[in-house]
Amino acid sequence: MEMENDNSFTQQTARPKYDCLLFDLDDTLYPLNSGLALATHQNIKDYMVEKLGIEPSKTDEMTNLLYSNYGTTLAGLRAIGYDFDYEEYYSFVHGKLPYENLKPDPVLRNLLLSLPYRKLIFTNSDKVHTIKALERLGLEDCFEGITCFETLNPIHKGTVYDDEENKGSMATDPTPKTALKCSEIFDIIQHFSQPNPTAVLPRTPVICKPSEHAIELALKIANINPKRTLFFEDSVRNIQAGKRVGLHTVLVGKFQKVKGADYAMESIHNLRKTVPELWETEITAQVIACPET
The missing domain is CATH 3.40.50.1000 (HAD superfamily/HAD-like)
Structure with a gap:
């Protein structure tokens, strides 16, 4: 066969x-342990005080709440109502880091x-x-x-509405905002100090x-x-x-x-x-x- x-x-x-x-x-x-994270955290708090007018006594609690709820402090600051130039923010926060601690x-x-x-x-x-x-x-x-x-x-230079007619679009402001009026800012510390917060956290554009x-x-x-x-x-x-x-x-x-x-x-x-x-x-x-x- x-x-x-x-x-x-x-x-x-x-x-x-x-x-x-x-x-x-x-x-x-x-x-x-390179030290960059610690320096970044301090620089963020300094930016909040010097550029946004936030009280120094509030920066520790605010950064913790913003970071934990929004991923980054920058994203949280934008969510609760602060308007600022992203490039300026990062230049301030990263401009004085101890990069010499990073070795090949x-x-x-x-x-x-x-x-x-x-x-x-x-x-x-x-x-x-x-x-x-x-x-x-x-x-x-x-x-x-x-x-x-x-x-x-997108790079954000600080924005304002020109008028009610143009409220749907954002116009560039040649002089970016720093500290806003307290009434325009969502008080995230007050929000979480309540036993049962009822308000919904504002969304971030970041x-x-x-x-x-x-x-x-x-x-x-x-x-x-x-x-x-x-x-x-x-x-x-x-x-x-x-x-x-x-x-x-x-x-x-x-x-x-x-x-x-x-x-x-x-x-x-x-x-x-x-x-x-x-x-x-x-x-x-x-x-x-x-x-x-």
Whole structure:
């Protein structure tokens, strides 16, 4: 009996698990103990006092409430009624940071360059700060692109309505507002001092993490598929928001995973140990038919 000839063979093809690695910047690509976060927080409070006329005794509580409810203090300040120039704000807040504390990081540089994936930055910070920090770390050429504050938010120079007729559009004010009248500001401290706050918090015009809309918009702009992207963040709530939109997630700066984190590592330098599959490939089998001879 003649056996039937099987004119086919199996070919193995390698396919990476991920297409893209998406990195936060501050306290992710460099450690929290660099001192930049502490200095940024102080500079924000100084800006609130010097430029917005907020009482110094209120800045600690206000920054905590605004940050926890809006993602960033800037987003919260805009939500509750303060109008100011974004560029001026970031120039003040980041202009006096101790960038000298950031040193070239050849270990991280080599790790990043050894990974054959798209690599991008996604930060709530402004572009000037992002580029300066990456240059200090020696990582400026390790990333394909940067999605930062300006990517998701048009530059805001301070706006006023010209009149009732033009109330639907915003007109540029050549002399941006600083402190507004108290009656125009939503008192967020008073709001949360009530046992059962009834008023709804005002919405912010600023688009930033941890808003799912902000993350989805950043992914769309960079043409990223969340299901094939690994997202590195030091913020638990940003990690959880990223997970909700379909990203794979790595919590940086923590020993233990939290809800929403697929991985956790104390330092970005632990990348190879924590996510070894980045240097591996997923093998898939494909049956190829052979022509008869």
